[in-house]
Amino acid sequence: MAVAEDVAEESTRAGPAGTAEGTRRRPGRSSALPVLLAIDALAAALAAGGVLLLSHRWFVPAVFVPLWLLFLTSQRMYGPDAHADRLRPVLRATCVAAAAAGTAWLFAPRDDLLHDALIALLLAAALTLGLRRCRRARTCSGSGRIGNAERVLVLGPAESAAELLAALRRGRSPGPQVVAVCLTGPAAPGSDADVPGEAVDLLKTVRRTRCDAVIALPGPELGAERLRRLSWELRAAGVDLLLAPVLADVTPGRLAVRPVAGVPLLQLRAPRLSTRSRVPKELTDRLLALLGILLLAPLMAAIAVWVRLDSPGPSFYRERRIGRDGREFTLLKFRSMHRGAELLKPGLAHLNRYGCDRFFKIADDPRVTRAGSFLRSSSLDELPQLFNVVAGHMSLVGPRPLVKDEVARLSEDGGHRLLVKPGMSGLWQVSGRSCLPTDERDRLDVSYVENWSPALDLSILLRTPSAVVRRTGAC
Structure with missing residues (x-):
């Protein structure tokens, strides 16, 4: 119990600024940016090439690639919190670009301009999502990542941490590397997790291990307020916070997030035995x-x-x-x-x-x-x-x-x-x-x-x- 309180207090005192200065951005995250830019540029180039082949007009294809990347950037598709294949930001970028094309058409009323722009946007949106999802599926299956996480730190009670580690070992595909386990209570007898002999500074452990994500397990020591503070500190450090469900042996298809009165609840669907x-x-x-x-x-x-x-x-x-x-x-x-x-x-x-x-x-x-x-x-x-x-x-x-x-x-x-x-x-x-x-x-x-x-x-x-x-x- 004391471990969890000291972790929360230390993370609160550190402050966002101190954390950002003390922690470097993970190499995997920065190295992913050129790849995403190249994928989106390829999608835009293919869309522009399709328009050129269909209409034999060069104006829209000539300017489409940099403009498409600019519209994606406006929707934070390259920020630290952006997922690789989110649908909504791509749709928003498409709508904003279509509105911009409509505005340009008002000042230069040429039907072929708006026609070519809309075709290029639809092709680019489909190709961007498709190429990004192919890249993410290949990366996750090949490296055992959780999202962008290759190295994870487990935070929670000893018994829950042991169950999660066992579940990760049982996985059919290679899982992420668990670089540290920080317990929020006493260790269980025979547990393979290390219990620190003194108060744990979670953020120092994050810096030392250079982890990509922290997996938080349910427990009385990790309340809503402490998790909220921790999420802000980890965000400033460029580290994801993942919340593990209570049950480890549940397939993703049985889990769904349902908002109830504005509160996101995790729904566990009943077994399919009808x-x-x-x-x-x-x-x-x-x-x-x-x-x-x-x-x-x-x-x-x-x-x-x-x-x-x-x-x-x-x-x-x-x-x-x-x-x-x-x-x-x-x-x-x-x-x-x-x-x-x-x-x-x-x-x-x-x-x-x-x-x-x-x-x-x-x-x-x-x-x-x-x-x-x-x-x-x-x-x-x-x-x-x-x-x-x-x-x-x-x-x-x-x-x-x-x-x-x-x-x-x-x-x-x-x-x-x-x-x-x-x-x-x-x-x-x-x-x-x-x-x-x-x-x-x-x-x-x-x-x-x-x-x-x-x-x-x-x-x-x-x-x-x-x-x-x-x-x-x-x-």
């Missing part, structure tokens, strides 16, 4: 599963014969599992163990890598057959689950199917996974499979249910082949 949203998914699942059965029928027949020849017993392994809404179904897999494998399980319990009854995995399991070892590592033992998908018991993508004993031990959050059908593949399967700890696998399953969307299913399906080929965590 019957209407399920129908397209179920139809797609069954059609793709049926197509997979038809295409893979020769392979599955060969595997079934191999399993029978490799060891005595049936080709398929059947087990009762729990599906959507707690309904039981029979899960199908190719048999990968010798007959009577369950009788040997108690004698091997001390080798269980998970150390709990929920998951039982051991290295070089003596119960696994030669064929089963290959089928497990290549995930071919799960191909018969396509019949479960066609029957409506499972989905191509979803949480892991549970056994009955596991359901009784689920937490309230864990019970949400029963709201959807279990899947052949899922978030934990493409994120490490059996290498993940138990709590991480449960968290990923619940996260899938909360954040489900067709795009998420498509992403998991596209990542599944590479996870199978890598064989990470398969056994």
Whole structure:
């Protein structure tokens, strides 16, 4: 608590002027200005060239590039607070330029002048937004930035900071570099964040680390007034202030800012679990599963014969599992163990890598057959689950199917996974499979249910082949 108060007081005493003198502008921000100017100049040049080709008149194209850059500058498109692809400033610049063209037309009443200017403005506005957004998408995906932030400082309580750092590490794309963590309370035991031994001067830390943004986490020590003061100090220092939501495992599509009585509130949209949203998914699942059965029928027949020849017993392994809404179904897999494998399980319990009854995995399991070892590592033992998908018991993508004993031990959050059908593949399967700890696998399953969307299913399906080929965590 004392840390947060000292940070706020120090930042208040520093004053905007002192901060501006003590902190240099980030190199990344200044180096972005020539790039943006070049992009906007290219957009204007392409628009001018289009007008020249259409009308064969040179007057508007000759003066359009510098004038377009001037109108963009008037709308602060190159200031420190301007985003790279904001729509409103570009539209305002277009309107101002159109008004200027209309005024010029009054003094030089030539229809072709106004005609060419309006065409050039529409082309330039579209090209400017398009080129800027392409540049931003490429930069963010390639460098793991948050906006323009490559280096960030995390400010907040120890527990919230640890959750945010874990969420950033779990991201599928490279995230920004966390250069410092300033805690506003005592550190949690085992936390990897550094707690300063004395009062923290946040602005000195910002100068020392040369960060691009400060991520503030919710907590009692960071009230509205302190955040407002901090935003002014960081603005003068050329550093962004980002406010993290309370929930880390929420996709951006579920978050929206809603003004209520003039107060901006963050809306968390409910998970998409209605019957209407399920129908397209179920139809797609069954059609793709049926197509997979038809295409893979020769392979599955060969595997079934191999399993029978490799060891005595049936080709398929059947087990009762729990599906959507707690309904039981029979899960199908190719048999990968010798007959009577369950009788040997108690004698091997001390080798269980998970150390709990929920998951039982051991290295070089003596119960696994030669064929089963290959089928497990290549995930071919799960191909018969396509019949479960066609029957409506499972989905191509979803949480892991549970056994009955596991359901009784689920937490309230864990019970949400029963709201959807279990899947052949899922978030934990493409994120490490059996290498993940138990709590991480449960968290990923619940996260899938909360954040489900067709795009998420498509992403998991596209990542599944590479996870199978890598064989990470398969056994």
